[in-house]
Amino acid sequence: MGIAETYTRGRQFAVARPGSVLLALVGIILLYDLLSGLATGQTSFSSVGSLVWDGLMRGLVIGLAGIGLSMTYSILNFANFAHGDFITAGAFSGWATTYLVAGLGRADVGALLLVGAGGSVFGGTLGIGVTGTPLAVVAGALVAGVATVVLSLGIDRLVFKPIRDEDGITLLITSVGVAFALRYLMQFVFGSSVRGTTSQPPSISLYFVDGVVRINAHDIALVVVAGGLMLAVHLLLQMTKLGKAMRAMADNEDLAQITGIPTERVVRSVWVIGGGLTGVAGYMFILWKGTLGFNDGWLLLLLIFAAVILGGIGSIYGAIVGGLAIGLTASVSVIWIPSAFARAAAFAVMIVLLLVKPEGIFSGRSTA
Amino acid sequence: MSVRDDVSARLPGGDAGLIVAVLLVIYAAYVLIGVGLGYSLRGQLNTIAVLTFYIGVFAMLALALNLHWGYTGLFNIGIVGFMAVGIYVMALVSKPLYESGGAAQVGGLGLPLVVGIIAGMVAAALLGLVIALPALRLRADYLAIVTIAMSEIVRFSFLSGELQQFQLLGERVGFGGGSGLILDFTDPLEAFFGFFGLWDAYLGFVDSFEVLVPNNPKPVVDGLVYGVVLLFFVAAFYWLLKRTGESPFGRVLKAIREDEDVANSLGKNTNRFKIKAFMLGCALMGLAGILWLMTSGAVTPNFFRPRITFFVWIALIIGGAGSNTGSVLGGAVFAALLYQGPRYLKNLVDTVLPNADAPSGFGPAIAPLISNFDPAPLFFYTIDSIRQLQLVFMGLVLIWLMHNRPEGMLGYRKETAAGIPLTAARARGTAETDGGESGGGSDE
Numbered sequence: 001m002g003i004a005e006t007y008t009r010g011r012q013f014a015v016a017r018p019g020s021v022l023l024a025l026v027g028i029i030l031l032y033d034l035l036s037g038l039a040t041g042q043t044s045f046s047s048v049g050s051l052v053w054d055g056l057m058r059g060l061v062i063g064l065a066g067i068g069l070s071m072t073y074s075i076l077n078f079a080n081f082a083h084g085d086f087i088t089a090g091a092f093s094g095w096a097t098t099y100l101v102a103g104l105g106r107a108d109v110g111a112l113l114l115v116g117a118g119g120s121v122f123g124g125t126l127g128i129g130v131t132g133t134p135l136a137v138v139a140g141a142l143v144a145g146v147a148t149v150v151l152s153l154g155i156d157r158l159v160f161k162p163i164r165d166e167d168g169i170t171l172l173i174t175s176v177g178v179a180f181a182l183r184y185l186m187q188f189v190f191g192s193s194v195r196g197t198t199s200q201p202p203s204i205s206l207y208f209v210d211g212v213v214r215i216n217a218h219d220i221a222l223v224v225v226a227g228g229l230m231l232a233v234h235l236l237l238q239m240t241k242l243g244k245a246m247r248a249m250a251d252n253e254d255l256a257q258i259t260g261i262p263t264e265r266v267v268r269s270v271w272v273i274g275g276g277l278t279g280v281a282g283y284m285f286i287l288w289k290g291t292l293g294f295n296d297g298w299l300l301l302l303l304i305f306a307a308v309i310l311g312g313i314g315s316i317y318g319a320i321v322g323g324l325a326i327g328l329t330a331s332v333s334v335i336w337i338p339s340a341f342a343r344a345a346a347f348a349v350m351i352v353l354l355l356v357k358p359e360g361i362f363s364g365r366s367t368a
Numbered sequence: 369m370s371v372r373d374d375v376s377a378r379l380p381g382g383d384a385g386l387i388v389a390v391l392l393v394i395y396a397a398y399v400l401i402g403v404g405l406g407y408s409l410r411g412q413l414n415t416i417a418v419l420t421f422y423i424g425v426f427a428m429l430a431l432a433l434n435l436h437w438g439y440t441g442l443f444n445i446g447i448v449g450f451m452a453v454g455i456y457v458m459a460l461v462s463k464p465l466y467e468s469g470g471a472a473q474v475g476g477l478g479l480p481l482v483v484g485i486i487a488g489m490v491a492a493a494l495l496g497l498v499i500a501l502p503a504l505r506l507r508a509d510y511l512a513i514v515t516i517a518m519s520e521i522v523r524f525s526f527l528s529g530e531l532q533q534f535q536l537l538g539e540r541v542g543f544g545g546g547s548g549l550i551l552d553f554t555d556p557l558e559a560f561f562g563f564f565g566l567w568d569a570y571l572g573f574v575d576s577f578e579v580l581v582p583n584n585p586k587p588v589v590d591g592l593v594y595g596v597v598l599l600f601f602v603a604a605f606y607w608l609l610k611r612t613g614e615s616p617f618g619r620v621l622k623a624i625r626e627d628e629d630v631a632n633s634l635g636k637n638t639n640r641f642k643i644k645a646f647m648l649g650c651a652l653m654g655l656a657g658i659l660w661l662m663t664s665g666a667v668t669p670n671f672f673r674p675r676i677t678f679f680v681w682i683a684l685i686i687g688g689a690g691s692n693t694g695s696v697l698g699g700a701v702f703a704a705l706l707y708q709g710p711r712y713l714k715n716l717v718d719t720v721l722p723n724a725d726a727p728s729g730f731g732p733a734i735a736p737l738i739s740n741f742d743p744a745p746l747f748f749y750t751i752d753s754i755r756q757l758q759l760v761f762m763g764l765v766l767i768w769l770m771h772n773r774p775e776g777m778l779g780y781r782k783e784t785a786a787g788i789p790l791t792a793a794r795a796r797g798t799a800e801t802d803g804g805e806s807g808g809g810s811d812e
Contacts, residue, residue, distance in 0.1 A: 078509070079509045079513065110734075110735060111731060114729070114730060118729040120731065159767055166770075166774075169443060169508055170770055172443075172512065173681065173685065174767055176681070176763075176766065177766030177770065178763065178767060180678065180759050180760065180762055180763030180766070181759075181763030181767070182763075183759075184756045184760045188730065188756050188757060188760070189730045191730065302516065305513050305517075309510065338528060338529070340528030340529060341525070341530075343520070343524055344521040347517035347520065350514075350517065351503075351514055354503075354506060354510060354514065355502045358505075358510070
């Protein structure tokens with residue numbers, strides 16, 4: 001094990017995977033830039049800390065919403081472009097419930113159910129927040145999950161089931177149609193205005209080297225809900241027969257069917273689990289973000305795709321890790337590049353990783 | 369499919385005849401409705417000009433997409449990105465030099481329009497190359513996500529303040545950022561006729577319309593003439609893609625679409641074919657973007673949202689992927705029924721019921737229906753929000769098509785791979801055996 005041998009191996013790696021080497025170089029340069037900025041005091045530790053925390057929160061939303069997409073992608077074999085609008089649908093149904101529970105008797109029922117369309121009711125005036133109206137928030141999150149399950153099962157029955165055996169591209173194009181119909185139907189009903197949904201949540205300031213990082217109650221709520229749900233999905237898929245059946249189906253659907261796995265029932269379970277997580281993710285996204293518009297889910301969708309592909313399609317850990325990576329990229333990249341390009345940076349990371357490692361970080365495992 | 373093939377075979381002129389027939393039916397329907405409502409001639413001509421414009425742009429975009437998806441099987445959903453690059457680069461090159469005090473915040477390089485158009489097409493093709501080089505190795509659905517991500521990156525870039533204005537070759541140029549870019553180059557029609565020295569003749573031609581359209585006929589005539597120019601471009605696209613599709617190059621593309629491995633094993637470097645086809649399609653999309661926007665006076669990045677990409681996809685799927693004739697028909701049907709149709713319907717209802725006040729939101733619209741079964745407010749709200757609902761309708765049409773007619777009107781017709789016509793009727797009297805040259809002639 002001499003120096004020459006190490007050198008030869010290093011050279012072989014560089015020749016075999018030039019992309020990885022280049023990527024590592026770029027990473028080192030960026031890290032050097034960040035460290036020198038921190039050392040000279042141009043960048044403060046606390047601002048980096050705040051960006052990282054923001055990125056982690058964004059990543060949790062993306063990861064939670066990405067699990068459902070990853071499951072349908074691996075088991076039904078298509079990229080579901082309607083997923084973003086499932087998120088929006090979950091958000092609207094959940095927030096209508098929250099407004100109703102929090103504002104019943106204080107405002108017109110119709111205005112509450114339309115989530116204050118046209119500025120008729122404001123979330124801030126109702127004092128909505130996880131500390132102010134905990135019951136309304138819990139009810140909203142539950143309804144968001146249930147409503148999205150019902151919606152995704154209904155759409156599967158009407159739209160996707162009749163063409164289940166078609167190829168992925170046919171299903172993808174169909175899902176674009178579903179996305180259009182859903183999104184603009186929601187715009188028709190709820191209006192196109194972006195409304196504020198929450199009052200200012202209480203927050204604590206953590207001391208961090210040279211400043212403070214603010215963490216508010218909605219961040220905590222997001223961590224608890226997303227963490228809990230991710231753990232629950234992990235246990236469900238690892239411990240139960242359903243999880244095993246899903247893995248079998250993701251691997252080879254025909255083989256799964258002839259070994260007696262009721263594939264249609266598994267598909268329904270996928271929509272139930274995926275839809276529920278998606279709806280709750282949509283609700284928590286709005287709670288964390290504090291504003292709601294009919295385009296929110298669609299705008300998030302491309303980031304979710306990036307996360308799912310980054311993590312490896314079908315892998316739930318991949319979706320979570322990919323979500324965190326994409327969320328962090330979108331938030332932290334503003335240290336180096338203008339903020340207008342933050343979202344572009346997240347896409348660029350996805351494109352680059354697709355080229356370097358097209359099978360994703362958690363490759364080779366499906367739905368586990 | 370055979371029924372439709374028969375229809376196209378029985379019409380005089382074959383495919384071209386079919387396109388002309390469909391266009392005539394569409395125009396006749398619009399004119400008849402207009403006459404029934406008593407529109408003025410000016411309004412009628414305007415409607416026709418706008419309709420022609422959208423038929424033209426959607427047909428061009430569908431044709432370009434057909435080269436990607438129908439011929440080569442490349443799932444490109446970043447069409448708006450190439451359109452945006454086309455028009456922005458064209459504006460950068462062709463806008464007049466910056467002068468302080470003018471309406472425009474930034475200038476351009478002040479080169480002729482033709483140079484700008486070519487530069488825009490080249491830029492779109494180069495962007496296509498940048499995407500294609502790495503991404504073509506990927507699965508179809510990955511390419512889809514990469515292209516749509518690219519189109520969003522393009523939009524964010526043009527939105528950003530950094531590219532709002534910068535120095536290029538010592539001139540103050542830029543893309544205008546979120547507030548948009550004023551396209552203050554020479555009027556394209558003026559440049560076009562001026563190039564042939566016919567501008568004065570054209571102005572005389574416009575004046576002769578005073579008889580039909582009193583008071584300033586120029587905008588109306590301009591619109592109509594620009595529509596005709598677009599239709600010429602459609603014909604040029606059609607001819608180019610037909611020639612491409614029937615050439616040996618096109619046969620390799622179709623082989624790639626059917627089975628890339630087979631094409632590869634026959635010694636074709638499929639990656640190079642795919643990259644060339646992708647770049648050609650991207651350049652055509654850039655040109656379509658230029659033609660769409662260069663008469664609009666200004667351009668903003670948020671025009672280039674992914675929905676326009678999906679409009680083109682719907683047009684192509686209606687017409688049928690894999691068929692150039694189908695692409696043109698799809699573009700025409702999409703523009704007439706799904707894109708302009710609902711807006712025309714709204715105008716129609718506004719004419720019939722001129723004093724109806726639409727409620728401002730869904731709440732006030734639905735409340736009377738629940739409380740005293742009065743559906744009128746909901747109806748007026750529906751008509752008023754037709755621009756959103758037409759997108760719902762497009763989504764439903766797309767779902768219906770994928771369920772019932774995924775091949776569209778004319779998709780994936782059997783195309784003979786031979787260079788010479790094989791049917792008895794056409795073969796008679798055709799003695800050429802030079803291959804690939806005479807096959808396309810009969811339809812043009």
